Amino acid sequence: TPDLSLVMPCYNEEEVVEGTVRDLFECFERAGYVLEIVAVDNGSSDRTLEILQTLATTRPHLVPTRVEVNQGYGHGLLSGLGLASAPWIGITCADGQVSGHDIVRLFAAVVRGGSPKLVKVRRRFRMDGWRRKVVSVAYNGLISVMFGGLGSIDINGNPKLLPARELRRMNLVSSDWFLDAEMMI
DSSP, X not given: OOSEEEEEEESSOTTTHHHHHHXXXXXXXXXXXXXXXXXXXXXXXXXXXXXXHHHHTTOTTEEEEEESSOOOXXXXXXXXXXXXXXXXXXXXXXXXXXXXXXXHHHHHHHHHHOSOOOEEOOOSSOOSOHHHHHHHHHHHHHHHHHSOOOSOSOTTOSOEEEEHHHHHHTOOOOOSTHHHHHHHO
C-alpha cells in the first residue's frame, strides 16, 4: 500500500517526464516510503503517454492515465485524483522543477506532524521569465485581497499534500489554474 499518491498532470513533457518519475521513485525508496504516482497525460501531442506506459511496466506504483483533450490543468488533476489510493495525496508538476528529495522532505514533515492538514511549499526561486513572475505576483496579490488569511503568498506553489479523506471532502471543481486556490480556500 502506498504511503503517498502524487497526482502529476503531464502536458507535452516527453523530454523530462522519465527523469521526473525516476527521481521521485528513487528518492522515496531511499527514504523508506512507498510512493504511487498517478501520471495524467493531459492531452499531450507528443510521446508523453508512451513513455509513461513503458515506465509503468517496471513500476507497479506508476498509474498512467490520459485525458484525450486538454481541458486545463485543474481538469487533468481532477481526472487523476480518483485513481489515487494512498491515505495522503499530493499534487506536483511533471516538469522536474521540484526535486524528489524536496518532496520527500515535505512528506516526512507531514508524517511527523500527525494531525490532518494541507501542507505546501513556497517557491523562492522560479525558473520562469520576468513576465510570468509579474503575472504570478499580481495573481497572488489578487487572491490575497479576495480571500485573505490563506497563509501563503504563493498559492500555486507545488507540491501540495493533504489527507485523502480531506481532499475528497472538498468536492473540487475548478478545471484551470484556480484549482490550487480552490484547495487553499
